[in-house]
Amino acid sequence: MLSSHDHVVVVGAGLAGWRFCEALRREGFAGELTLIGDEPHAPYDRPPLSKHVLSGKWSLEQTVLAKPEALEATNVTLRLGSPATWLDVATKTVTLKDGTAVTGTHVVIATGVRARLIPFSADEDIYPLRNQADVTRLLEHLERLSEGATVAVVGGGFIGAEVATALKARGLTPVVLEAAPLPLISVLGPTVAEWLSGLAPQHEITLRPNAKITDISYNGDGFSVLFADAGDLDVDGVVLGVGAEPNTEWLRSSGLELSNGVVVDLNLEAAEGISAIGDVANFLWQSPTGEERVRIEHWQVANDHASQLATYLTTGTAPATMVPYFWSDQYGKKIQMLGHPKPTDDVQLVSGSVEEQRWVALYSRSGVVTGVLALSQPRALMMSKQLLESPTSVADALEQKPWA
Ligand code: FAD
16 A cells, blocks of 8 residues: 555546546545656646537636646646656656656556557648647637538537537538447447437438448648548538547567556556556446456546546555446437446337437346436436446336336
């Protein structure tokens, strides 16, 4: 367990890294605490970037998590603007690109993920959306477009749908290009993807499924999107929302197990004195149907990891089972999910209707509830959390009806 003689070095000054620093102090840790981040900014929140910031309702300052008073109260040494390039596991030394090194007694890896890129001819002028630099660049481009200009959004997943919604709110004309037959099919499964597929057109946003893009070129004035079926589309801007990849390159020669993120155990430990949390952690999760190895890119999971690890390191209490949660604001609706079901799980509508666009659905596997998904039914969703806190049969869930 940590004592005041310890020095905890946290790499990655995002949500998980910052929340962990706060939680560690809350747990009474009085030792040295260093937070290393490659971005030049104090920790900020990402969900507003694709919602309030892109739509023009918020400034970037409103996304800041670590305000100066909080930084001071947390007594953390910030090392910003230079990425970690190497970790020596034996000595707990983190080397930075600027040539300096920080040695601690415990290292917490919280380097998150980065936007996946696709090598199109115009890739320099195509915008992903993961961080403040991305949104700043994208906003500069959007401000040069005239009202109603067409912007292609490549990828109809959560980020793509939120970006399209924000672009429409700015008076632009987004066109969502989705390679799969339905957006979100690989995450939520075919039934729910079908139920949600009406949201974009009802919000007057064009959605083109089965859009297999072969290239996007830029002629200095506009973009041409080329499709595998030989069709093309001329647009004024392109935003990329095609998923993310864990930031683990800096750990390649560390000897830690890297496989779809940093592999950690039930206590979020990758090796003695080395832990990983948030989007980058490939962790063991006690799901309602048994232990699963997962990496989950949800805001709430990053928060939960941060507080669980702080408690574990200061008190030795093993992390309790968590109920993963995410939300997404898209096409004028709120989608919320509890649990982490597989797209192949069974699904049934238990409240509301697809037509009214207010409903609750249960996911299950072998008759056990694995997830609850709600469209514009926030209260019903939260009331259903008990179904995932311990294994619950579908029969029991249908009898209890906590969503009603
Ligand atoms: P991050 O917040 O990504 O922080 C990691 C930090 O580490 C970054 O600053 C990164 O630059 C830095 N870093 C990387 N490599 C290095 C290195 N070598 N050295 C030093 N620093 C490094 N989740 C939801 O549940 N609901 C939502 O509606 C939602 N909306 C989102 C919208 C957007 C636009 C984005 C990008 C994400 C959204 N998320 C949402 C996901 C949520 O923001 C993430 O799950 C959360 O930020 C994960 O926190 P993290 O600390 O693990 O990673």
